[in-house]
Amino acid sequence: MNTNQFTRAALFVLLSTSAALPGYAQDRPADGAERDKDDIIVTANRREENLQDVSGVVQSLGSEQLRRDGIAELRQLQLAVPGLSIANQEGNVEIFIRGVGSANNTELGDPGAAPHLNGTYIPRPRGLGLMFYDLERVEVNKGPQGTLYGRNALAGTLNIITAKPKLGQFGGYAQAEVSNRSSYAAEGAINVPLGSTAALRASAYYVNRDYGFNNVSTGAPANTLKPAGLEENYAARLSFLWEPSDRLSISIIGDYGKETGTGYPGANIFSAVAATGLRPDKLNLRDVVYRGLQGDMENELWGVQGKIAYDFGTFGAELTGSYRSVDFYQVNASSDGIDFPGRDLSAVQYDNFSGNFWQTKSKSQVYEARIFANEDQPLRWNLGGFYFNEDQAVGYLALADRGYCCYSATEFVMPEVKGESFAFYADGTYDVADRLRLIAGIRYTEEKKSRFGIGGNWALTLGGEDFACCFATRVGTEGFRPALLDRPNFNVSNITTPRGQAQFLIEGIARPGLRDTLIAQIGSIANGTNPNGTCIDRPDIDNGFVNCPAVNPADRNGGFSFANLTIPGQQIGRAKFDFIDWRVGVEFDINDDHMLYAKVSTGHKSGGFNDSFNGSAIPEEFRPEDLLVYEFGSRNAFDLFNRPAVFNLTGFYYDYNNQVFQDLTCINLDTTQSPPVCNGFSLVNRNIGTSRIYGAEAELRFKLPGSFAVDLNAAFLDTRITRGTVADARAQDFGAGGNSPLISLVGNRLPLASKINLSARLSQSFQAGPGRFDWQALLNYRSSYFLSQFNEDDIVFLDGTRQTSLAAGFPDRQQGFSTLNLGMGYTISNFRIEAWASNFLNEEISQKALVGSSLNIRFLNDARSYGLRVRVDF
Template sequence: MKAHLFGSAATVGIVALLLEPRLALAQTAAGGTSSPAPAPIDAAAPGTASESRPQPPSTAEPIQNDRAVPSPTSSGLEDIVVTAQRRAENLQRAAIAVTAVSGDSLIRAGVTDSSQLTRLVPALQISNVSGPINAFYLRGVGNFVVNSLSDPAIAFNVDGVNFARPTSSQGVFYDLERVEVLKGPQGTLYGRNATGGAINVITVKPKLSEFSGYGNFEYGNYDSKKVTAAINIPFGDNNALRVAGQYVDRDGTYSDGTGDDKRKAIRATFASQVTSGFKLTVSADYEHQGGVGPGATVVGLNKDDRIGLFDPRAEAIITRSFSFGLGGNTLNALVPDYYNRNNFWGVYAQADVTTPVGTLTVLPAFRRSTLDYRSYAGGFAFTNQEVNKQASVEVRLASDGTGPLSYILGGFYMHETTSTHVNYDQQYYSAYAVFHPVTDSYAGFARLTYRLFDKLRLTGGIRYTIDAKQADLRSLNAVAICPTGSCPGTPAFPDTVAVPAFLAGADGTGVPFQPYGPGGAFANSSLSTLNASKTFKKPTYRAGLEYDVAPASMVYATFETGFKSGGFYSSIDTPTFNPETINAFTLGSKNRFLDNRLQLNIEAYRWTYKGQQIAHFRNNSQGGSEFVTENIGTTRLQGVEVEAQARVFKATTLNATAQYLDAKYVSFRYGNSASVGPPVTGCIVSGPVDAQFTVDCSGRRPSQAPEWTLSGGIEQRIPLGNAGNLTFTAQTRYQSGTYTGFELLAAEYQRAYSMTDLELIYAPSGARFTIAAFANNVGNANVTAFSQPHPQAPSLVVENLRDPRLYGVRLGAKF
């Protein structure tokens, strides 16, 4: 299989080699025999050409002038400039697996939070599972990061600043130049290490000596109102200020009003070209997230009706679900006391200084998140009050890339502190916890590229990571016990972050076996504590080879390792987990044919994922359930991704992407307490032995890892003479079936589905405004993004759905 995958990529390189004379001739006709500098423009959506006027990239990174593909002709595809490798370079010359999505494409797709990126990037699976929490998976690599005790496997960066908590990734999707999705382990170029990949969000920077701005207003179904605006104000020739903001107000998409989107955000960025060799950029941003947050439905109900958990039809199923924690009792109806009151803000400064040995970049940043929300999206009350602070600084020295040796040297430091008060209220089991984790992350990294011959380059990179972690954890765990087997009228435990007075003694410890409720039940509470510290250290590295098969074609091969440190979680049993690592082989080819009218990129990969950190609910020895993180052994992920784009006519562009993913748990075994019977899982269960069941998922396909993901689209411009022009776009995405929950239950399986987005834009001739009509998910496919069984009533499985059909009109104006 491995040879077959890599052979496919090599075939493209051979084809390009056979076409080399024709490509060279086409390049000569275009204006020369040497590769000129790329024409930097705003990046386009994957497989979609950008029709906007080329603009220089808003970055101070040095541009790799010596490795650019020929500039496009008027009938050819536009170039895309990315900074995925810390240099502004043509996407077609970046020897890395990366997909770029332009800011215009994000607007047209209606993207206001990170979970909606799934529609635009085939390899990416993102779901909004609770409050502001997103679960990121890239080619099957990811983790369900619900609290501050574990780190994401996919790094999220905005303008080079790493966001340590995925909760902070929601309110940044406005006034963007582009989003870059890097696939595979990252570390030799970026501040924070990541095992699965990185999402880089690049905002539009101030434009010197230019007074300009724009405004977009959108109205759609679910009474959706969205306003995005920006203004660019110059101060002399060398200074400029850009202020951008967004307001979003959309009603809930579930029948009970949950699943709404209510946010407001603002960002101000100041740029100054202090001298010819010194540029300073300072930025500050703020976002408030309100409303009630994400919703969910019950497996077994018609998903097309989007029946929320507080709908009487769902309530009827919930109140018939037996809770093993209280014998024969059923769950109570949920109380609709959900809310979202979350605030995020941050500042950063970037200084770029030109020196004789390269560009020195210093990037200090500070971010603060204040979370206060209660969500029932998991089928139970999850209340979180958290203050997260992170301070970081990154220093890089990058050569100008003109000589045979190019280099990037850097260092990174981040200090993160979190104070969390959280309550997992599963009715007859409740955990009232306080987390105070502290992380100090240090890293040094380097990337070298050496041109061995005119067309052949060798790349090497290394990183050394030190993560020092401390954890001060306290959790009072309460469980309701029914000695008679039937205790009618037993109430749910209070869903507050403060410990109820009747559950704690004077010294803060639990109260054993006290009467609880009118039906003869008892409440037993106990205190678990952990005060620990540990330092994790690991070198990671990258080796690669790049070869220019033709002026517009290249092949590359890389091997890279990744690392994510271990940590702690709140538990009465074994509250630590180990680091995870990944080894990634990649063979790829990037090509332009037919005078830049056809683009064909192909990548084959094989990843070996060891010690993957999985977060999930697990039974503990007291009869309750805990949210734990543990390592699962080895996962193998391999596949092929093909991206094609063609300018078939001057006004017609086609695009297509196909990803095949062969994913398998090679070794995946974990224990589960036998205190309340066999665990709920679709895997093989054996035991119990020593009061532990063993769950074996070896040989199974991981969750969030579809075998096939396909997308294709068309962009058609229709000239209307003096009246202006119309632009029609259609984009379809198909995904094969996949498990959406950790347990791999049949009820958690999402069958194959497809979604289609349509848009029609009218631009009057000579006018500075546009009118558009759009419809996303035209077929109204209601599909599951994430699912899980209720921890105390496993027959009840809840699922979070992706957005339904959203349609409306959009007005845009610029000056």
């Protein structure tokens, strides 16, 4: 198994609430004043509630708070939400909550923390950041939400709630900003009443942004390549609301967005660490040695959501439907790792076009019917049905340009990938007494998945004079584009002849590169004019001692001494699962301002199946992961310094089962030997892990004299893998057919799980002349965390030798760090000017890693950014 195959395999793979609201920083008289809790509305229980009345941990951030915090894009949300981690790998948004999530970004994977838009599930969170404008609020619901939110809400949910049309009001806003690294953005919305019962809201967004990577290549033309992380995105949304009576409400939301730029690939730091012995925090991970093809990304999304709600008096009914389309294409900004002290950049082979191509198309539908009791009843119940259907078509091609001897590419292209799920649920809260309530819910889910396509290697073993091995094949040079989903044929079960294999390889190329040799080398095999192909002896494909065989019309006729071809195999898979989620709990009001609660809840993440090997008709399955959580806490409102304050405390314990880790499976078993011997291995997903997680989250919000406001949030998290022995992919030996030693993960921490996560916001607002001045600072601290399940354990290779993780090039510990966002603004009537800074301390943070044989690929946060913004409300 080669490096690019591992890349494909690797792809499978104390806080409660913080929401300072407008006006919170202002002094208000304690007598007769409403507490801030009355202003914070969340929908954690599928109904609008004051946050302090919800038993659980929900964090809600309004649009104004997000803007003032300097949170301009989705990944930055983790700065204000302790326990939340968000990374972007190859355009796919990965969300982890309290160390639980999913890094399986293939067509067979699912998120472990469920993303939602206006309460509707989004199966493919590519481009989720395009929805991050003209918002009402963002809600992060921590812990499993299997009963009410269901599908893949194992870790919790992230719900982006957009601004809704307002009846009888004409208004809107327009804002523009400029920032460092030549970045700029604009956003606006307009609300138009249509009579007294209807309204229309239109909004739009544009951003041109640079994430701060540097191209340090010295060789032409690589030194002219644009680095990764350049973005030019735009989006628009149209929302319609009609309320012809007090009982009936109809809403429709349509949105469109497009991301363009140089893409989101990471950089491999393996060679830099191995050469210098330095930890990543001692290297500049943003100085990347680019080469080959220019990184390019285009992601087009659009969707429609609709909801009909009717109030029958004692109960209400709601029908929602959504259709969403994703069309993603990326050419990786290929690199030769990063720069490091002592590296001779002039020695880099810049004429190397090895790279990766990604394509994802998704068409999904989500429907839900729900009836529910109205709020003035002792039993507030929900009954509902949920249906989800997704059709995907995906493509992936990893090229090994200049690959001497045999290997040239890995291709996984699936034109038919189907997913379907339906569920039924019941949930309710019952008032046992005036201050005592019981909570209970149950949900049954059934899911099925299937796919058809191809997957495996391109291999061309082309012999020279006297059967010398081997000529290289160049593929992917300037101008190259793969066919991917535009292939004319995906049925390879009957392709067994060299001519058919050659034709199939050529069909995988939509446009050959200017200096590619593949078609010239095997084109004559494909068209039948020469079964030995056409030998080309060119300096860049000659390994130094291979020459073309002498021409012999009766033999090779100018061809190779041998030409052995390998094509991807057939991929067919199908799986079906069903499971039940439930929750039970109790809430007790000590008085109107103090509540105690305790509950037990469950959640699941969808299972799936692995790749097929050697024509296997039934690939290996992995079952859904499941989580059982015990939670208890208190929510408290009181007066501090004669001003309203909030203190919330929550403790929890997780029992995490059927956890999926990557392990080895044999893909080439030689049964002619006794006993049989395996000559080939590959990584697969298996349910071989269990973990336990416990922790506590706390929040304190209060105001001080002088118009100051303070939000303090703390999260403590202890994670431990309690079962799991897997293949150590860091020590995978391709000389031994891809075999790897085993390593026990018992005692290791879950990836991305900091033990301590603190967030503190200090703000002030006061009258200054004709307007109002405000400022705030958002400080976030995260203690160290690991980026993989290996936790920097020593590596014991197949031959028994041992090496530290650092010496082998695989450090995967992100040291603790603090980030600081700053903002200040001045408002006069409907005009506002703001200055802001995100990541003011310019911390370089690894938010995700892919770790495997010769691979330690890092995906980073945004570098320091700062700018000026003006806004007009009308």
